[in-house]
Amino acid sequence: MISRRELLGAGALALVTPSPLSRTIPLDFRFVHMTDLHMRDTAKAKEGIRMAVSRVLALDPRPDFVLLGGDVGDGLMGGDEAKARKTFADLAEELKRLEMPVHAVVGNHDVVGWGAPGAGLSDDPLFGKTLFADTFVKGPLVRGFDHKGWRILLLDSIQRAAPDSKTPYKSAIDEAQLQWLKQEVEGLGARPCVIVTHSPLLTGYFLYNDGPYVEPQFRMVLENAKEVHELLKGKNIKLVLQGHTHVAENLLYAGRQHITSGAVSGSWWAGPRFGIDPNGFSVLDVEGGAAKWAYVPTGMDLGG
Numbered sequence: 432m433i434s435r436r437e438l439l440g441a442g443a444l445a446l447v448t449p450s451p452l453s454r455t456i457p458l459d460f461r462f463v464h465m466t467d468l469h470m471r472d473t474a475k476a477k478e479g480i481r482m483a484v485s486r487v488l489a490l491d492p493r494p495d496f497v498l499l500g501g502d503v504g505d506g507l508m509g510g511d512e513a514k515a516r517k518t519f520a521d522l523a524e525e526l527k528r529l530e531m532p533v534h535a536v537v538g539n540h541d542v543v544g545w546g547a548p549g550a551g552l553s554d555d556p557l558f559g560k561t562l563f564a565d566t567f568v569k570g571p572l573v574r575g576f577d578h579k580g581w582r583i584l585l586l587d588s589i590q591r592a593a594p595d596s597k598t599p600y601k602s603a604i605d606e607a608q609l610q611w612l613k614q615e616v617e618g619l620g621a622r623p624c625v626i627v628t629h630s631p632l633l634t635g636y637f638l639y640n641d642g643p644y645v646e647p648q649f650r651m652v653l654e655n656a657k658e659v660h661e662l663l664k665g666k667n668i669k670l671v672l673q674g675h676t677h678v679a680e681n682l683l684y685a686g687r688q689h690i691t692s693g694a695v696s697g698s699w700w701a702g703p704r705f706g707i708d709p710n711g712f713s714v715l716d717v718e719g720g721a722a723k724w725a726y727v728p729t730g731m732d733l734g735g
């Protein structure tokens with residue numbers, strides 16, 4: 432069994448209030464949120480993801496399920512179908528060792544072809560999100576499921592941008608999803624709810640990366656975040672699980688914890704993100720209608 436100290440690492444997580452990761456008191460349940468795996472055809476990426484999977488399997492108690500927060504692939508918007516196929520096949524092979532259900536949301540790096548030179552909308556079924564959906568979701572990208580009295584909602588936060596945009600995608604919840612989300616949260620009743628999105632609904636990223644009054648370098652957050660916040664107001668949302676920034680962060684707003692689960696790849700396999708956040712993932716312990724968060728380093732030294 433992995434000791435609590437080993438799981439939490441030293442220093443970097445001093446401000447995190449961890450859940451006690453080795454439990455004798457039974458929990459309602461435990462689950463894992465791991466995001467931004469950035470699988471590449473390198474020994475480092477494969478070993479790093481293998482170590483993350485091993486850490487999940489060493490948790491005691493075991494998580495009931497794993498949520499993948501997107502960017503499981505790396506740079507696939509460039510449109511190389513062969514690369515996309517190999518990346519997803521390599522990752523699926525590593526994830527096979529997980530013995531619990533795995534549920535994935537899509538990230539910008541998982542979308543094939545939107546950024547390829549001259550790419551337009553295509554009839555090719557591999558174009559866009561299809562290969563990701565076929566490999567890791569096997570159904571609609573936007574969906575929900577119940578687990579032990581909780582409701583988990585999985586969103587698609589990556590939309591096609593206008594042709595003259597800096598990036599081929601934008602972070603947003605589209606109109607159809609907003610309608611679906613409204614119905615879902617209005618029908619929650621007493622069920623506490625977890626929302627999973629790749630691009631954040633709430634983050635302080637701009638404050639420490641750009642500065643409070645500087646035009647952000649990247650449009651990291653959902654562009655219609657305000658509308659989503661309005662829609663969730665007063666509803667029984669306990670957690671919003673996020674990725675995209677590779678920062679480990681937990682912001683409490685409107686009774687919800689908005690947790691960004693760092694990145695399994697750290698700073699894209701080049702060290703800790705901003706020299707702070709180690710490569711790792713989140714463990715959520717659910718007990719009595721509330722969830723406690725711990726950020727767990729994978730234990731792989733990326734240097735940097």
Ligand SMILES: [Fe+2]
Pocket residue numbers: 467469502538540675676677
């Ligand atoms: Fe990422």
